[in-house]
Structures are given as structure tokens and as C-alpha cells.
Amino acid sequence: MDRLSSVLSAFRPKATSISAFHFSRQNERLALSADSSYWLYLISGELSLTTHGESRTRLKEGDGVWFATGQDLRASLIQRLHCETKLLICEFDFATKALNPLLDLEWQWVKVEKGDEIALQLSPLKSILLTESLQPRCGSQVVIERLAEAYLVQMLRLFIQNKKIELGLLAGLSDARLARAIVAIHEQPQQAWQVASLAEKAGMSRSVFSGLFKSTMGMSPMAYLTSWRMRLAAQRIKNGDRNLAILSDELGYQSEAAFRRTFKKVIGMTPGDIGRQSRL
Template sequence: MDRLSSVLSAFRPKATSVSNCLFLEFTSHLSLSSDSSYWLYMIEGELILNPKGSTKTDLTRGDGVWLASGLNLEVLLPKPSSHNKKKVEAKLFICEFDFGSKALNPLLDLAWQCVKVEQGDEISQALAPLNALLLSESLHPRCGSQVVVERLAEAYLVQLLRLFMQTKKIQFGLLAGLSNAKLARAIVAIHEHPNQAWQVASLAEQAGMSRSAFSGLFKITMGMTPMAYLASWRMRIAAQRIKQGDKSLAIISDELGYQSEAAFRRTFKKIMGVAPGAINRQT
């Protein structure tokens, strides 16, 4: 399995909403769910996204931005110049994606991750044909457009994440780890074989690195140790299987490499914050 598919096969994105929003006021607000990821694209005009406590993002026509998870944003329009009294407005294209709950999906671990794609850069050029098709279907709906738009948006997101990895656009977190060829080999090994009795040494061997070099690079890039990521991935997979309700805890714990259900329960509560039986309420 390839690097990106090793994540998306477990946390498959689903387009839940594709729309466009027209901003006419100098100051507006845009409320985006923290349990969803977003692709925002400037169709017309320019604006500033101002998240509370974080860096502002300027967008002009043709720019886009991926938000790993949403939040409430202040939206600012530029003030008209003294010699140009034309009414200022901006139109923003918004794709919302469901990756599962924030508690389960490692792609949503960072509270605020904003990745801007400027018009004309390498990523924007690669996305141009699919972007044109997505906008055309969305802005000029035809028979079956809703289904077509949703599938195009999902394909667009996968291509976007792939290009982020190829260009090393993201420097921290899971996508950054998967962008590193050596770390990716160890991460994919965890994703594909979570039941294996991995140790730092065996994961470093997968990466083709020394134990110390691997541990240091992994923690700097992923924000946690290799063994912490292994435990986190196992518990997230376990939570999904519990939610599906088709297997007992004993079977799930065995499939994920735990020698006893009691050890599995302790690890689950430590990482997920709730007992396995409460996961449906927690998510």
C-alpha cells in the first residue's frame, strides 16, 4: 500500500458540502466545524481570514487554502481606495470534508493547520484541470451534478494531499512524516501491520536509519515518539471497529497485538480518554 492510501483506506474522506459564499460586508464571520476539513478557493475578489489567536491568511482570486480542521473565522474585505468607490465583494468556494471525528483521525491532530496554495504555483498548476471541472459542475449545475461534484471534490482533496506530500509543503504532523521517504516506510509499516510487536529498533530498520537518528527525526516531525504513534494508531483503529460493532473487544485487542483484553482496555482509556464502551458517546 502506498503512503497516502495507508491513511485514507482507514480514514476515507467524504465530501459533505460543496458551496460558495458571497461576502459583501467589510467584516463578516465564517463558522467552520472543528470536526471537518476544508478546501477554500477564491472565485472572485480578495479577503483576509483572521482566526483568533493565529496568523491571518490573505486570499486573492485563484488562491486556495486547506484547513486541516475548521474553526470560527473573522472574514475581512479590503477597504475601497479613495479614488475607487466601486462596491467591494468576494466570492469564496467552500468544500467541506468528513474524515471521521477529530478524536480518531490523525490528519486532524493539529488544532489549526492552514496550508495556502497561491495562484500559479506548482500545486495550483497541477490542480488546474480538476479545479476547472469542479467549479464548472458546482457553479453551473446539470443533471446529476450533486453526485458528480461530491466525487470530484473527494478526488480533488486526495490529489491536493498527494501534492502536499510531493512538494513537502507541510513541515509538521502526519503528512510531513509521510512526505519523508524514510519515515514513511516506518509509518506505513505501522498502518499496515498494527498487530506486529514493533519496537523502535525494528521501525528504525524499516526506515533504514539508526535507532537514535530515527527516534529524533520521528519526534521532531510527528510531534510524538514512534511508540506513542503506534499506540495512538492502534487505539484509533480499535475505536473505529468498536463503533462498527461487529467484533468483541477480545477479538479487537487480539487483532491489534495485545496479549490481554485488560491491557488493551487500559491503553485505550489512557489514549482515548474514555473506556471502550463509551467511545460512541465520546465521538
Template sequence: MDRLSSVLSAFRPKATSVTSLRFSRQREHLSLSSDSSYWLYMISGELTLTAQGNSRTELKEGDGVWLASGQNMDVSLADKRQFETSILICEFDFGTKALNPLLDLEWQWIKVEKDDGIAQQLLALSTLLLAESLQPRCGSQVIVERLAEAYLVQMLRQFIQTQKIQLGLLAGLSDIRLARAIVAIHEQPQQAWQVASLAEEAGMSRSVFSGLFKKTMGMTPMAYLTSWRMRLAAQRIKNGDRNLAILSDQLGYQSEAAFRRTFKKVIGVAPGAIGR
């Protein structure tokens, strides 16, 4: 399994809505659910998005920004004389930020400018997505949702290939050596991995591997292994897998009690509280 698919097989993005919004007033408010991820694409005009803590980004026509999780933002138009400022909003159910490791980002949002190489690689999909969403025809809703999902996966692929992200899982997957160890964890979470065996997967010495992994991923290899197992468990429980004895065995735990303790410590709630 390739490095991105090793994550997407467990946390698959699903487009829940694709809409366009027009802004006409100088200052407006945009509220996006924290339970969803978003891709915002400037169709026309220019604006500035300002979130809590004064994090802000300016978007011009053809620019886009990926939000790992939604938030409340103020929208300011760049020019009072603008007659039309519109933005395409793609909303995704991509698992919560607490569960999906792909959403562990150093930044709350990632901007892709129009002239960026990533934007050029996505141009064909952007054109199709805009055409279907702005001029609805028979079956457009289904087509638009699938196009939005393909767009997100392509964008994540570009983030990895261009090493755009510097910290977290996407950064780790961008390093071909670390990626081998990370994919091994993803594909065989039940394995009794140790730092030495993961370093061997990466083709690195134990000390160099440990240092690079922590610097890139923001945590030690064994901490990531535990985090992946528990997030995977939470995702499976959320999807209806309630047999904890079998689940704990599948994730490398010799006792259900040890699994329960680790789950509560990592996720913050007992397994039974997931999905309620």
C-alpha cells in the same frame, strides 16, 4: 500499499457539501463546524480570514486554504469597492481531529496560492469542480462530491511530494525513509514492533531513526504506534465493530483489559463511550 493510501484506507474522506458563498458587506462572520475539515477556494475577489487567537490568512482569486477542522472566523473584504467576492466551500467528513492523524497539523490551516506549483497540479480538477458546482446539471451533486474527494486526496499527495508540511504525519510520510516504517505500522498494527525493527524497515540506525522520527512526527515511534492502534480502534468501534476481545487481538494486545486501559489513556474515554 502506498504511503498515503495506508492512511486513507482507514480514514477515508467523504464530501458532505460543496457550496459557494458570496460576501458583500465589509465585515461578515463565517462559522464552520469543528467536526469537519474544509477546503476554501477563492472564486473571485479578495478577503482576509481571521480566527480566534488572531490567526489570519489573506486569500486572492485562485488561492485556497485547507482547514484541518472548522472554526469561527471573521471575514473582511480587501476592498470596499468590490462588487462580488465569492468563495467555494468544500466540507469533508474526514474523522474528527482527535481521531484522524492526518489532521495533526502544526498549523490550523494550510494555504495554497494560485501561482504555487501545487495549485498548478490541481488546476484541471479545480476547473471541473468549479464548472460542476457553479453550473449545476443532471447528476451534478454526485459528481461534485466525488470531484471534491479526488481534489482533497490529490492535494494531500502534493503536500507529501513537495514536503509542504514540516511536522506531523504528513511530514513523516514526506520522508521516504520514515514513510517505510510508518506504512509498516499502518499495514501491520498487530505486529510487536520495537524501535529496532522499525528502524530496520526505514533502513536507518536505531539512534538516527529515533531522533528523526521524533523531530518530524512530534512523538516517539512507540508513542505513534500506540496512538495509531487506538485511533484505528476508535474508528472501527465508531463504524460498528464492538467486539473488543477480537479488536484488541487484531491490534496486538494480549488482553482486553490492557487494551481498555490504553484506549482510555490515549483517547480520553472508554471504548463503550465511542459513538454514543
């Protein structure tokens, strides 16, 4: 399995909302859910986006920005005479932030400017998405959702290829050596991986591998292995898998009690809590 598919096969993005926002006031508040991922694309006009923490970026027509997780934004118009400002907002359900490793860095946003290589490669798919979004036809809703999902996957692939992200899972997958170890964890979470065996997968010495993994991923190899196992477990429990004895064995734990303790520590709630939430 390739490096991106090894993540998306477990946490597949689903487009939940695609809409065009027309600005009628100088300042608008965009409340983007922290449990969703977003792609914002400026169809026309010029706009300044500011987060609650005062991080700011300026978008010109044709620019876009990906938010790993949503946050409250203040959008301010940069006025140009007789120019309408219109923003395409694509919202994606990627599992909750507690489960999806792609959403770990809640502050993370990645700007894609109109003329850069990533934007040029996304252009054909973007044109179809905009046409379907702005000129709805029979079946457009389904078409738009699938196009938005394909657009996001292609964009994440290009982020990896172009080493666009410096910290977190996508950054780790951007490094061919780390990616071999990460994909091994994703594909065989039940294995009794150790730092030495993962370093061997990466073709690196143990010490160099450990240092690079932690500086790139923001956690140690063993911490990531545990986190991945527990997130897979939570996803399976949400989807109706309630036999914890079998589940813990399949994820490399020798006892259900050890599995339960680790689950509560990593996820912040018990397996039973996850199961009850999924039935609500």
C-alpha cells in the same frame, strides 16, 4: 500500499458540503466545525482571513487554503471597485479529530497560491469542480461530492510530494525514510514493533530515527504506534465491531484489560462509550 493510501484506506474523506459563499458585508464570521476539514478557494475578489488566535492570511482570486480542522474565522473584504467576492467552501468528514491523525494539528492551515506548482497541477480538476458547483445540472450533487473528494486526495498527495507541511503525519509521510516505518505501522498494527525494528524499516540508526520521528511527527514512534492502534479500534467499534477480545488480539494486545486501559487513556473514553455514541 502507498504512503497516502495507508492512511486514507482507514480514514477516507467524505465531502459533506460544497457551497459558494457570497460576501455582502465588509466583515463576516465563518464558523468552521472543529471536527471537519476544509478547503476554501477564492473564486473572485480579495479577502483577509483571521483566526481566533489572530493568525492571518490574505487570499487573492485563485488562491486557496486547506484547514486540517475547522475553526472560527473572521473574513474581511479587501475592496476593489465593482468586484464581487465569492468563496468556495468544501467541508469534509474525516472521522472526528480525536480519531484521525491527519487532524492532529488543529492550528494547521496550508495556503496554495494561484501560480504555484500545486495550484497548476490541481487546475484541471478545479475547473470541473467549479463548473459543476456554480452551474448545477442533473446529478450535480453526487458529481460535486466525488470531485471534491478526488480534489482533496490529489491535493494531499501534492503536499507530500512537495514537502509542503513541516510537522505531523503528512510531514512524516513526506520523508521517504520515515514513510517506510509509518506505512509498516499502518499496514501491520498487530506487529510487536520496537524502535529498533522500525528504524531498520527506515534504513536508519535507532537514535537518528527516534530523533527525526519525534521532531517531524510530534511524538515518539511507540506513542504513534499506540495512537494508530487505538484509532483503528475506535473506528472499528463505531462501525459495529463489538468483540473486544478479538479486536485487542488483532491489534497486538495480549489481554483485553490492557487494551481497555490503553483505549481509555488515548481516546479519552471507553470502548463502550464509543459504541453507544455510534448508536445514537
